[in-house]
Amino acid sequence: TLRTGMAFGARALLENAEAQETLVAESAVLIHRISYQAALDALKEPLKEIFRLKEIKQALGEVLLFKNLNDQQVDRVVRQLEQRQYGRGEEIVRQGDEADHFYLIQGGAVQVSKDGQPLRLLGRWDYFGERGLLLQERRSATCRAEEVSVCLRLDKAVFHSIVGMFRQDLEVRMRLQDTNIAMEDLEVRAVVGRGNFGIVKLVHHxxxxxxxxxxxxxxxxxxxxxxxxxxxxxxxxxxxQCYHPCIMQFIRTFQDSSNVYFLTEFLGGGELFYAIREIGRLTKPQAQFYGGSLVLALEYLHTRGIMYRDLKPENVLLDNR
Structure with missing residues (x-):
């Protein structure tokens, strides 16, 4: 039985489908109704905005920097993006200039060139300048609109206000994420671990x-x-595909005729197993910290349909802090 203030027919309205039930008035009633077309006209602009923001959020999810942020922080980033239009041939950023904005291409095409030589052409939802939000760097290339283009721009100062105290950790992870690094750039310091299929070495650039x-x-x-x-x-x-503060950061892989190499961040605090043996019984804050960190990591994996089936203190690595 439906009473005053209750509604029905929402599913049929949203799907523009026939009603799945029959309703009979038990007494005199006054109802308010809206047609599918009237509802569509009323909701068209709000729905377009919702879908636009969802698209932007999905695009930001592909940027390593923003993968470190929680949903609330990403929502704030989306709200702070400034839309700018550039005419054909207009310069967006110039090689050598200070990098203080991040750009997400919402429409059009952007040509990237270095020392006057074209490198690549970027299109819708491609991005550039993410390192400029955190690191004191100069633009390594010039970006110019190949056609009339619309970019969403985020200012460095605004980004800093969003991430707050987490900024320093983000800087460390951003500097670490150098996918251009080669085996020839690495020098071995020591062997720090052994496993079923090989060894783990501590290396430096x-x-x-x-x-x-x-x-x-x-x-x-x-x-x-x-x-x-x-x-x-x-x-x-x-x-x-995993990029989270509580998960060891993966950089890239190499291989030769004998080995496959996994390059990751170095966590020098050892295993949780040995830390517990050395510390003894954990205090409540210590247990909450370690437990909370594990829950956050597992939550991140589970939201991506990944099951981790070998969780034990020996497989939990600590940093030097």
Missing amino acids: KDDQNRRYALKCVRKDLVAQQGQQKSIAVEREINA
């Missing part, structure tokens, strides 16, 4: 010893002997 990484060396012959080729491929695929 030969041009900057403060840039430290972990390099997991997986022997191809041992993988083949145990028929685990698919598992290694899946591990690489999952690592590449």
Whole structure:
């Protein structure tokens, strides 16, 4: 029985379908009704805006920098984006200028060039300038509108106000995420771990010893002997799509005739297993911190349909803090 203030027919209205039930008035009633077309006309603009914001949010989800932010922070970023239109041939950013904005292309095409030489053509929902939100860098290339283009622009100062105290951690992760790094850029410091398929080495960038990484060396012959080729491929695929403060940061993979190499951030605090043995019984705040960090990591994986089935203190790594 429906009473005063209750509604019906919403599903049929939204789907423009026939009613699935019959309703009979038990007494004299006054109802307000709206046709499908009238509802569509009334909701058209709000719905268009909702879908537009959803598209922007999905596009930002592909940017490594924003993958570190929670939903509330991403929503604030979306609301702070400034729309700018550029005419054909108009310069958006110039090589050598200070980088202080991030750009997301909403429509049109943008030509990227370096030292006057074209590099690539960017289109709808491509982006550039994300490093400029955090790092004190100069533009490494010039970006020019190939045709009339619309970009959504985010100011560095606005971004800093959104991320707050998390800014320093973001800077560290942004500097670490250098996918152009090559094996020739790495120098080995020590062997820091051993596993079923190989060893883990501590390495650093030969041009900057403060840039430290972990390099997991997986022997191809041992993988083949145990028929685990698919598992290694899946591990690489999952690592590449995960980007979260509570999950070890994956950089890239290499391979040669003997090994597959996984390059990740280096976490120098050891395993939680040994930390607990050294600390002894955890205090309530310590247990809450470790437990909360694990819950956040698992929540992130589960929202992406990823199940982690080997959770134990030996597989939880700590940083130096």
